[in-house]
Amino acid sequence: MKHLIRFVLCLSLAGCASGEPGVARLVARALPAPTGVAAADYAALRRSGATTMIFANEAAGTSAEFVEVTSRGGTQSWRNEGNLGVVTRDGFLLATRGLGHDAMAIDPGAAVALVLAGNSGVSQRVHEELDGDDHLIRKSYACTVENRGPRDIAIGAHDVATRLMAETCTGGAGPGFTNLYWVRSGRVLQARHWVSAGFGTLAMRAPSGRG
Amino acid sequence: MAPKQADPGRDGTLLSPGNDDGRRGAGWVVVLCAALTSQTSGAWAEENPGRSLMGTPGYTDMPSAFMPPRDTLGLNLSTRGTSRQASIDFQITDRLSGAFRYGYLEGQSAGLTANYDRSFDLRYQVLREGRQMPAVTLGLTDFLGTGILSSEYVVASKHLGDRFTVSGGIGWGRLGTYNGFTNPLSVFSSGLKTRKATADSSADAGATGGQVELDRLFSGDAALFAGFDWRATDRLTLSAEYSSDAYVLEQSRTGYRQKTPINFSAKYRLRNGDQIGLHSFYGTHVALSYSHALAPGRPRLTSGRDTAPTPIQPRQAVDLAAWRGAVTADARAADAVGAATDLRAALQGQGLAAQALVVEGHTATVTVENLAWGASAQAIGRTARILANHLPPEIETLRIRLAKSGVEISEVTLQRADLELYEHQIGGAQAMASRSIIAEPGRALPTLPGVYPKARFGLSPYLAPSYFDPDKPVRLDLGLQASADYALAPGLTLSSQLRKRVVGNRGPTRFDAVSALPHVRTDSGLFDQCADPEISHLTAEYMFRPGHNLFGRVTAGYLERMYGGLSAELLWKPSDSRLALGAELNYARKRDYNTLLGYDDYDVMTGHASAYYDFGNGFVSRIDAGRYLAGDWGGTFTLERRFNNGFRIGAFVTLTDVSAKDFGEGSFDKGIILRIPLDWASGMPSRNAGNITLRPVQRDGGARLEVRHRLYDQITDEQALALNRRWGRFWR
Structure with a gap:
């Protein structure tokens, strides 16, 4: 974000750079400020009582409420007021959009069944990422799922008893990562999802009242 | 390129009068802003060799045989005494690199105190570094011309463990002036014994530079040079070199004094990968250098901050929202007008200007102009999802035409069911590519009312x-x-x-x-x-x-x-x-x-x-x-x-x-x-x-x-x- 601000500041100080006359202005008009339409959509969904979820960028220490815009065949698409997107299924992260270094698609593999059932075991997960030159890079990870035992977590004003499941993965030519899932009755109430090396970790928590 | 005197009596001009307009001008702003904000990843920065005052991989003045990773774009600045230079170089392939340099060189031209010099370099790595073998690189500096920078060299370099590199080479031209000896290549041709004088030093007023003078390459005296560096810490590299450049012109014209051919430098790598160098040369001078390396194939944000695309709604939800489940043809027709308006607005909201929409049987064809997205494939993906969320459920085939200035350029045909199936799948993009057809569009579609003028x-x-x-x-x-x-x-x-x-x-x-x-x-x-x-x-x-x-x-x-x-x-x-x-x-x-x-x-x-x-x-x-x-x-x-x-x-x-x-x-x-x-x-x-x-x-x-x-x-x-x-x- 700091870079973006520096960049925008730099451009605005120096005047507008445009490669195709007219297009910049047109796009500026065609694409309402990211919060424009999205904010209206978001507000409307929020009012209509759509399901919400809190997602947090752990590295930046920021968080935002997301509303469910679509649920299709069990796959939930979330977005926030700033029109960032997150896709989950059974509390597992499937994709992100707009985080700078997005997970374009994730297949969490057998970890889903292990985590929801509270079983330990091994699994494989696959991530697809963009490399900056518009190639999709596929990374495979070998993971171990383990039950770390009961944990109480705060959901709203209440403490809720959950079981903490950890999925520790290596591979993908990186240092590896650990995803955490706080599960109660076969539902993920809270989680830490690894997105990509460039972004880091996305934390997820159901808002109060869903425990 | 020959350095040219600032002398209007000669037939040269040193100006590139901008026939660049503001669009080009704005380019520099983007370059500067990109340079200031781009950040290179640590591992990649590690692979970038240290650079000399000339901007090329090397020590203080002497080159090494190392090459930056392919596709690296280098921006280099250096200043020594009253001379300054800026260069831009690009690693064209794993082995070949090219550079353009612009320098202000005090007292480098006969009879004048300052001149501006532009030069082009080429480097080719003949041998790649192996476990035993050193890398060997052939370099032509300022080869397009007769300039005072012009030199040729062959240099061999080797890493010794993680922390040391050593180089040795032979140079001609400028790099053959200190402790020079008769050109060993003159066994092939006695003409190579002497180097034709430069236009500059011979005051040949007719010379215009810019010509590749093949008979000057590798001619005249040759001399040996060497370099050595030690990565003292992950950030700091110290180096020493034995230079074969005697600074002949500078000594005679500007009072440079060479006390020793040994030069030293300390280079420090900043956290963003930039390199700052402090050099001492000839025992009498201090110089500074700065290098920034960009990887055009790796922007700072790999997927960008583009807003999230519209997720595909279940088909029955689309039916209910836009078409209210209408079954009769009349009810459908009545809904179609409203649905088309919504569709256009939805596309417009994503920077996609809809120009035509034709629905026939189970196929819908739409023409859009991509105004927003750098990749038109992304515009196709977004258009497809918006279509899937607005078209009646019986539409199975989507044809998306991309227009430019209203003229249809190509047509992508997709199946709606594929979109629904692959939206969130690993390999989903690849599957869509293999199930889509990209073709020439047929006859131009009639434009929607209100698009023109x-x-x-x-x-x-x-x-x-x-x-x-x-x-x-x-x-x-x-x-x-x-x-x-x-x-x-259109x-x-x-x-x-x-x-x-x-x-x-x-x-x-x-x-x-x-x-x-x-x-x-x-x-x-x-x-x-x-x-x-x-x-x-x-x-x-x-x-x-x-x-x-x-x-x-x-x-x-x-x-x-x-x-x-x-x-x-x-x-x-x-x-x-x-x-x-x-x-x-x-x-x-x-x-x-x-x-x-x-x-x-x-x-x-x-x-x-x-x-x-x-x-x-x-x-x-x-x-x-x-x-x-x-x-x-x-x-x-x-x-x-x-x-x-x-x-x-x-x-x-x-x-x-x-x-x-x-x-x-x-x-x-x-x-x-x-x-x-x-x-x-x-x-x-x-x-x-x-x-x-x-x-x-x-x-x-x-x-x-x-x-x-x-x-x-x-x-x-x-x-x-x-x-x-x-x-x-x-x-x-």
């Missing part, structure tokens, strides 16, 4: 630099520009732009008036100074499809700031063809810089036949042959590295029947091209880019008309080759 107005500041005037190496204008575009029908657009300078110092230089040719470009400074306000262009333009795989363009009016007239172009480019062939014919008349609307009395028929070839490995070449603005005949060869993400870096040379003497400084036209997409630099969606054409010298020979919207770059991004290359962004 379409007017756009704009008012913005502009920045227009020009470079390399020896009196003021960078000149700058800042002002306001107003533009209006009026699209009457392909037919009236457009204009007016500029008013607010502050600036662009204008003619002392050297502009000296040209043996009609002043087709050297008058540019007069336009800078006198044409204020200026009509940058005022045109009627028609783009059309004259046939299958064919594209046409006709433009009339003030085509650019210096010329008006008529321009017609035809291009053959099948959607998936690597080869494209084109022809362009222009009648150009020079405009009068003293009046807003008048013409000068110079006119010319100019035009080219062009062949473009996309090698498929990131390189695109182009050959233009024809007649140039000054009436000269010849050809231009252009080679560009085009990254999928829109970043381009290239070089061109133009040779025409104008003699080197008549051409003047530089002998022939040449330069480098940079295109930096705004979305690459900022991570925000945009189709805009900063474009820079950097010529060491702008003369009148080999000059081309700068007509807007030449077809190749208008259409190729919407065609199959580009769509497939950027298909990874389909679901983005």
Whole structure:
């Protein structure tokens, strides 16, 4: 974000750079400020009582409420007021959009069944990422799922008893990562999802009242 | 390139008068902003070898044989005493690199105290480093000319463990001046024993530089050099070298004193990968260097900050929302109008201008113009999802046509069920690619009501630099520009732009008036100074499809700031063809810089036949042959590295029947091209880019008309080759 601000500041100080006359202005008009339409959509969904979820960028220490815009065949698409997107299924992260270094698609593999059932075991997960030159890079990870035992977590004003499941993965030519899932009755109430090396970790928590 | 004296009596000019307009000018802003904000990953920065004062991998003055990783773009600055230089280099392949350097060299020219010098380098790694074998690189420094920097070398370098490197080599020219010995190559030809004097030192007033003088390469005395460095910490590298450059000219002209041929340097790598160097050389001087390396293939944000696409709704939900489950034909028809309006608004909200929509049976065809997304594959993906969320449930096949200026360029056919199946799947983009068909569009669809006419107005500041005037190496204008575009029908657009300078110092230089040719470009400074306000262009333009795989363009009016007239172009480019062939014919008349609307009395028929070839490995070449603005005949060869993400870096040379003497400084036209997409630099969606054409010298020979919207770059991004290359962004 700091870079973006520096960049925008730099451009605005120096005047507008445009490669195709007219297009910049047109796009500026065609694409309402990211919060424009999205904010209206978001507000409307929020009012209509759509399901919400809190997602947090752990590295930046920021968080935002997301509303469910679509649920299709069990796959939930979330977005926030700033029109960032997150896709989950059974509390597992499937994709992100707009985080700078997005997970374009994730297949969490057998970890889903292990985590929801509270079983330990091994699994494989696959991530697809963009490399900056518009190639999709596929990374495979070998993971171990383990039950770390009961944990109480705060959901709203209440403490809720959950079981903490950890999925520790290596591979993908990186240092590896650990995803955490706080599960109660076969539902993920809270989680830490690894997105990509460039972004880091996305934390997820159901808002109060869903425990 | 030969260093040239700032002497108008000679036939050289040192200025590249900006025939670059503000769009190009803005390019520098993008470059600077990109340079300031781009950050390189640690691992990649590690692979970048330390650089010398010359900007090339090396020690203080001496080169090493190491190469930066392929596709690295280096920006280097150095200052020693009263001399300064800036260079830009690009690692073209794993083994080949090229550099362009601009320097201010105090006292380097006979009889004058300062001069500005531009030079080109090439380096080729003959042997790659192995476990036992050192890397061996052959280098030509300042090879296009007779300059005082010119040298050739062969150097071998080896890593010793993780922390040490050692290099040794033999140099000719400048690198053969300290402890030089008879050229060992003279066993092959005794002519190599002596190096022809440079134009500079022999005061050969007729020399124009710019020529590759093959008989000078590897001639004259040779000398040995060596270098050694030690990575003391992860950040700090210390080095020592034995230099074979005696600084002959500097010693005689500026009082340089060489106490020792041993130079030392300390280089510190900043956290962002930039390198700062402090050098001591000849025991008498201190120098500073700074290098920044960019990886055009790795922007700081790999997937950008583009907002989230619209997720696909379940089909029955779409049915209920837009079509209320209507079953009768009448009810459907009534809903269709509202649904089409919603669809257009939804597309517009994503920067996709809908121009046509036809629903027939189970197929819907829509024509959109991508105004927002750098990758048109991403525009296809977004259009497809919006269609899936708005079309009646019985529609199974989606045909999306991409238009440019209202002209349909290509058509992508997708199955709605595939979209629903692969939206969130690993391999989903690949599956969509293999199940989609990209083809030539059929007959143009009727446009939706209200699309035409379409007017756009704009008012913005502009920045227009020009470079390399020896009196003021960078000149700058800042002002306001107003533009209006009026699209009457698909392909037919009236457009204009007016500029008013607010502050600036662009204008003619002392050297502009000296040209043996009609002043087709050297008058540019007069336009800078006198044409204020200026009509940058005022045109009627028609783009059309004259046939299958064919594209046409006709433009009339003030085509650019210096010329008006008529321009017609035809291009053959099948959607998936690597080869494209084109022809362009222009009648150009020079405009009068003293009046807003008048013409000068110079006119010319100019035009080219062009062949473009996309090698498929990131390189695109182009050959233009024809007649140039000054009436000269010849050809231009252009080679560009085009990254999928829109970043381009290239070089061109133009040779025409104008003699080197008549051409003047530089002998022939040449330069480098940079295109930096705004979305690459900022991570925000945009189709805009900063474009820079950097010529060491702008003369009148080999000059081309700068007509807007030449077809190749208008259409190729919407065609199959580009769509497939950027298909990874389909679901983005």
